[in-house]
Amino acid sequence: xxxxxxxxxxxxxxxxxxxxxxxxxxxxxxxxxxxxxxxxxxxxxxxxxxxxxxxxxxxxxxxxxxxxxxxxxxxxxxxxxxxxxxxxxxxxxxxxxxxxxxxxxxxxxxxxxxxxxxxxxxxxxxxxxxxxxxxxxxxxxxxxxxxxxxxxxxxxxxxxxxxxxxxxxxxxxxxxxxxxxxxxxxxxxxxxxxxxxxxxxxxxxxxxxxxxxx
Numbered sequence: 001x002x003x004x005x006x007x008x009x010x011x012x013x014x015x016x017x018x019x020x021x022x023x024x025x026x027x028x029x030x031x032x033x034x035x036x037x038x039x040x041x042x043x044x045x046x047x048x049x050x051x052x053x054x055x056x057x058x059x060x061x062x063x064x065x066x067x068x069x070x071x072x073x074x075x076x077x078x079x080x081x082x083x084x085x086x087x088x089x090x091x092x093x094x095x096x097x098x099x100x101x102x103x104x105x106x107x108x109x110x111x112x113x114x115x116x117x118x119x120x121x122x123x124x125x126x127x128x129x130x131x132x133x134x135x136x137x138x139x140x141x142x143x144x145x146x147x148x149x150x151x152x153x154x155x156x157x158x159x160x161x162x163x164x165x166x167x168x169x170x171x172x173x174x175x176x177x178x179x180x181x182x183x184x185x186x187x188x189x190x191x192x193x194x195x196x197x198x199x200x201x202x203x204x205x206x207x208x209x210x211x212x213x214x
Contacts, residue, residue, distance in 0.1 A: 023065055027061070029058075029212050032208070032209040034206055036084070036205045059080040060080050063075060064076075071115055074113070077108065078123055084127060096138045101132050105130060107126060119169070121169075126162065129160055129162070132147075176213055176214055178210065185203070188200040
């Protein structure tokens with residue numbers, strides 16, 4: 001019984017501390033896991049249908065918070081690594097499908113408002129692909145795969161960068177643990193140079209994230 005009272009007291013103190021507005025520097029480490037729903041435009045977009053792919057990343061979010069009673073406003077950055085996936089199916093044969101994936105460095109801003117133990121962020125930035133790969137699997141079992149380094153990305157894609165908008169809702173839990181959800185949109189700026197597959201790629205991303213914030 002005494003142990004239960006002690007544990008309950010610690011939780012109450014911790015949660016009460018989260019309800020107070022904070023001022024000062026902060027550092028977040030977030031791991032997003034989610035689905036990417038692609039769309040395509042351009043000359044050959046009619047040959048493709050959107051498909052879903054799996055994405056993930058490791059994001060560092062340094063920020064400085066200004067406290068106003070029970071509300072804090074944070075000016076922060078959104079930095080790190082992200083795996084961006086643009087998946088598709090053939091419009092002629094939906095069993096034939098593939099994807100183009102990039103390993104990107106992201107640089108952005110992510111201002112946040114903390115109200116009690118809820119943190120809401122809206123930001124924007126750009127992802128710079130440094131490497132990646134593409135594959136296409138035909139319904140008869142045929143398979144092609146291509147790997148890209150930074151040089152090949154510049155050779156095969158116009159505008160080799162991905163602007164994005166992002167919104168997050170995080171729950172600040174005891175022990176500096178953060179659980180949340182996110183939604184983002186990758187603008188269709190990056191464009192293939194291949195004459196037989198000429199298209200611009202965009203994506204809507206939706207998922208959850210887990211991390212720490214100090």
